[in-house]
Amino acid sequence: MARAYPSDKIKSPVHLSIGQEAASVGVCAALEPEDVVFGTYRCHALYLAKGGDLKAMIAELYGKVTGCARGKGGSMHLIGTEVGMHGASAVVGTTIANAIGHAYALKYQKKNALVVSFFGDGATEEGVFGESLNFAVLKQLPIIFVCENNQYAIHTHQSRRQGKPNVCARAEAYGIPAERIEHGDVLYLYERIKALAPKVRGGGPHFLEVMTYRWQEHVGPNRDFQLGYRTEDEMHPWVENDQVDRLKHMVDGPRRAKLEEEVEEEIAAAFAFAESSPVPPAEELYADIFKESHS
């Protein structure tokens, strides 16, 4: 994506999740197919981890009709309800309330599934965050909140934005058990979700703050250390602790080489698919705007 970006064929702002993959992968690998996730505009890792289709994702970035939102959503609005990825939004914090609504429906319908709401540390400053946590605990909803704390909202560090920069303490204040995962360990996260899921399915929210780090700039394909709001030294430990690299070295050489070849082929096929797909026809302009258009 970063390589394709300068071609201007990607028709929407792109917020890369490079460096933050562990949260999506560790959580989603431990979920059941009927479990549902909601995310943010930084949603590539989440969409793929929940089983989203790579071709449909790249086509969506290109604004093509074969995209997962029929080319109308772009990078920030990936969706795949068939795999339980129920959407993402450019508007910070909004999908927390969507996730609450879905969890309430599951409870009401006595379904045995759960919802995971992913959001950034910046979203915890929105009013909807507090309202949603309160409702979740009041109704004992089957929901896991996952705050992907990369410490920045655009270019501003958490310590310069929050009077009490302790997200777990705020969740606990609402009566929700909360824990911080410092090291972003993908396997630990997987085990925690496996252990928590049965309890949450029965009803009762849980809160996880997963520490992580965004390697690229807030939006776009580059690194932005020249701006001075953060340093490369700060990123260094996270690169050392890269969970993608860690998993890679757990796979033996020949198998790894084969996997890497398959992945490269899959990526090339997805870009070729996006390139060759048509843009939505003009008559699509008013389709899918209102719910009534589906019925």
Ligand SMILES: Cc1ncc(C[n+]2csc(CCOP(=O)(O)OP(=O)(O)O)c2C)c(N)n1
């Ligand atoms: C309601 C709202 N306010 C402000 C913005 C502008 N904005 C876009 S991204 C962002 C930072 C959000 O940071 P965080 O939730 O930590 O997510 P991250 O980008 O770090 O993944 C802001 C303030 C917005 N999109 N929506």
Ligand SMILES: [Mg+2]
């Ligand atoms: Mg952030």
